[in-house]
Amino acid sequence: MKNFIDSVIRTPGILFMSVLTSGFMVNAGVQYINGTNLEGPNLLAAGCLVVGQLALVVVQQMRRFGQDNKLTLQ
Numbered sequence: 107m108k109n110f111i112d113s114v115i116r117t118p119g120i121l122f123m124s125v126l127t128s129g130f131m132v133n134a135g136v137q138y139i140n141g142t143n144l145e146g147p148n149l150l151a152a153g154c155l156v157v158g159q160l161a162l163v164v165v166q167q168m169r170r171f172g173q174d175n176k177l178t179l180q
Contacts, residue, residue: 110167117166120159127155 114120134148 113167113170114163117163119162123155123159123162127152127159130155 130148130152134145134152137143137145137148
């Protein structure tokens with residue numbers, strides 16, 4: 107399990123997307139506190155980034171699994 111978590115953390119782009127998600131969440135919180143009613147787009151962007159992270163992890167893990175299990179058909 108630790109190996110899986112380490113491979114997810116090392117997936118290219120995950121750290122950058124996490125930083126962007128945190129930024130959008132903080133911005134949504136500030137917009138909510140200020141009462142501007144503009145937090146919706148920020149929450150939507152953060153949600154889309156989370157979905158993108160999940161998709162990226164699944165694709166990267168499938169790719170890694172395919173490289174680790176090289177089958178030669180003869």
